[in-house]
Amino acid sequence: MALARGGVAPKTWASRSWWTLSVACLIAVIGLLFSIFAFVISRGFPALKPQLFTTVTQGTAGGLLNAIAGTFLLVAIGLALVIVVGLGTAIWTVEFAPPWAKRVIRFMIDVLAGVPSIVVGYFLYVALVEEAGWGFSLLAGALALAIFMLPYVVRAADVAFSNVPRALREGAVALGARPAMVIFSIDFPWALPGILTGLLVATGIGLGETAPLIYTAGWSNYLPSLAPTHSPVGYLTYVVWTYISQPFPESHQLAYAAAALLMIFVFVTNLLARSFVEYKTNRSR
């Protein structure tokens, strides 16, 4: 697109100043972003001490072991749920659904993606924590994350399965492969990078969620008990939110450390996701 620059008409000056303004906007936005990164890193890294990873929080101080373990446990169980349901949904949509059902499913997934996280949280609070009597619990929190991650996984898998080359599948069917065989030996290996990208994006979102967990996972100073219900679980985002409002410097340290850890986790999942995308585009060339 960088053709035909230059020219001497007066209106080029208008054009140039508009473009300058747009570059200024870009620099301003990226600059603000950097200042947020710099803030979290500069406050968070000094607070990252080894004992954070070995001790649990006590009152307003202590370590983050319970929150780190809780975060990973919640995301892992949420991911397990979402892999089963999300990939099932994508396979059915791509392979079995009649065209109208395909449109309806895609629409419902879009709608689900737009539901505010706090609404999901309050719904599960009413349905599971209160009515079903589970109390604040691991399973309720993991379900909240799963509902929140589902649209991202389904969309990614939907696109990945839809892009499997037709010739490959025709060949397999012509050779007498059964549907299950086509799905598991042709579709899956081919779509894997796309699916993994979707799962990683979902992981990043799950790691950073707060609102749906406040009402479902609760908070605990202790290591997660692994009991599915009646036992609250701690998580990192809660530490950022509550401990920064405490009046004590040591609780602020914990909040900054938790924020830095979250940024690192999100950064790593993002990088991994991008590398899968690169892998995919390189291979399909």
Added chain:
Amino acid sequence: MASMDIRVGDTARAVSPAALQRTGSQTILTVLTGLAALASFAIIFLILFFLVAYAYPAIRFNGLGFFTSMIWNIGNQYGSGTISRAGFSAQPGASFGALVFIFGTVVTAALTMVVAVPLSLMVALSLVYTVPRRIRPIANALVELMAGVPSVVYGLWGMVVLVPWIGTKLAPWVTTHFGFIPFLGGSAGSGNGLAASVFILALMVIPIMVATTRDVILAQSNSLFEASMALGSTSWQAMTRAVLPSVRGGVVASVLLAFGRALGETMAVLMVCGAAINSFPQNVFGPVNTIAAVIVSQLESALTDASGMAQRSLAELACSLFLITLIINVVARGIMRGADRREGRAA
């Protein structure tokens, strides 16, 4: 797509019934994956069902006052007796008016779009046209990374950096020098409030809008731009008067999606909004509150309500938020699908 495409689900139908017997796995697979596909329906239905059923007493008790009253008061838990309306009772003195929160939600989200839409368009245009090809992947990666930053991290930055800056620098300066303009005068406040919420929300939705706008522009072929240039327009005119209008639908849809996101955002707003109860902001720096934020901040006090009406009223708030975002998202997706078809992108 269409009839040329071969799908494994169709093969069983294409071959003879005898072959169907061999593929019993087909049935199991269809049923299992079909059940999974039902999950998204079930979730949306259950969310609506549980919230409405749980909120029903509150809907009856509050009536229209829910949307017209600005007083949110869970009542006196030590008072004697209860008050009762429409057959449902609450603590004495209770009033559940959501006007302040509905106002706060709509105004913060709307102002956010006023700030964020022009900025996002500028950033997207700059990303597409001015950023050198070699740097572009880095700029793109930054934008996507920004979209992935957890909202509590934005909230943390907002609380520790942005709010004090607004409270001690920006707000006093603006109120003294521009106080004659409506909504800019009056008390400078603490920094927590409408301005801080809008600032944070704008930072959060800009990456979403930039990414979508950039993608729809890049998906458009170069010929429009080149034709416009050949007719003598400048690159800026070609971009804003030929290319941008041609992807109008996609841009509008991304704006609506971002609006939905801004309406529903919880944590970052909760941490900088000033948690207004029973009052409207007097100027752009005044404290506000949004539906999403109030659901989090009011739960603890709602749990002390022995009649349970406060919790049910929070559910009514959640219902309202769900319906508002649902409508906006459905409209946005409709526009996006239509625009994708019209503007020639793969839907």
